[in-house]
Amino acid sequence: MGLEAAVSRLILKKGFEILNECCENDVVIVGAGPAGLTCALKLAESDVDVVVIERKLYVGGGMPGGGMFIPAGTVLEDSDAVPLLEELGVELEEGEEGLLLLNPVEATLKIATAAVDNGARILVGIEVEDVIERRGEVKGVVVNWTAARQAGIHVDPLMMEAEFTVDATGHEASVCKLAGVEVKGEGKMWVERGEELVVKHSGEVKPGLYAVGMAAAAVKGSPRMGPTFGGMLESGMKVAEEIAEKL
Ligand code: 48F
Numbered sequence: 001m002g003l004e005a006a007v008s009r010l011i012l013k014k015g016f017e018i019l020n021e022c023c024e025n026d027v028v029i030v031g032a033g034p035a036g037l038t039c040a041l042k043l044a045e046s047d048v049d050v051v052v053i054e055r056k057l058y059v060g061g062g063m064p065g066g067g068m069f070i071p072a073g074t075v076l077e078d079s080d081a082v083p084l085l086e087e088l089g090v091e092l093e094e095g096e097e098g099l100l101l102l103n104p105v106e107a108t109l110k111i112a113t114a115a116v117d118n119g120a121r122i123l124v125g126i127e128v129e130d131v132i133e134r135r136g137e138v139k140g141v142v143v144n145w146t147a148a149r150q151a152g153i154h155v156d157p158l159m160m161e162a163e164f165t166v167d168a169t170g171h172e173a174s175v176c177k178l179a180g181v182e183v184k185g186e187g188k189m190w191v192e193r194g195e196e197l198v199v200k201h202s203g204e205v206k207p208g209l210y211a212v213g214m215a216a217a218a219v220k221g222s223p224r225m226g227p228t229f230g231g232m233l234e235s236g237m238k239v240a241e242e243i244a245e246k247l
Pocket of ligand 1: 034036053054056063127169170171174175212215224225226229232
């Protein structure tokens with residue numbers, strides 16, 4: 001036998017071991033954008049068993065794209081995200097009007113790396129297509145391969161149970177919609193107010209289900225803030241703290 005069989009055998013054994021472990025979790029986070037990744041990092045730091053499900057093949061959501069694919073992002077200098085970014089070694093440059101500049105690819109990678117280093121699992125290419133609900137409480141998610149949906153093939157899904165589920169799906173707030181939570185849709189652009197309200201609105205939206213980042217803004221209809229990322233990180237931190245306390 002050559003190495004081909006060994007490569008396949010090893011991947012199947014390890015991969016299915018990981019997927020088996022993901023059938024039961026403390027927390028499932030849907031979406032690996034800045035809010036979901038930060039929430040995962042902070043939960044993992046508190047020794048919470050957390051898995052992030054991302055339908056694309058890469059992490060970061062909208063963050064690596066900066067503004068209009070232009071490779072820079074901003075953060076308000078008085079944001080509580082600044083100490084976290086500094087701790088992660090993200091370079092921050094003085095801007096103007098109380099704004100700092102960052103490299104959004106660097107920030108994404110450093111947050112994701114810290115989340116994984118602290119024990120968070122990130123699964124890519126998997127899409128959440130429904131929630132598990134018992135007596136009005138969300139108890140995890142129903143998942144399928146993104147590729148199966150894209151190919152238009154109907155195949156029954158699998159399920160991942162969780163004590164708490166976090167909708168970090170960004171503007172779509174797709175998990176909230178699946179769970180029957182009313183989603184108003186994000187409001188018009190207003191950076192200061194959007195940054196403030198996204199943090200305020202992040203939290204439990206239905207028993208067992210939390211919304212963070214733009215999903216939280218979309219649920220409440222609060223303003224968008226474009227490529228200013230501090231609120232996304234703060235939102236993830238806030239919900240991680242709330243969930244860690246409950247666990
Ligand atoms: O959109 P996204 O980056 O959300 P976020 O963390 O941050 C928003 C900012 O990037 C920016 C902004 C504010 O500065 O306006 O846009 O709130 O990341 C959401 C992630 O969720 C994935 C999607 O591919 C993206 O990577 N996602 C969405 N729906 C699903 C999903 C689903 N049903 N299953 C799995 N992943």
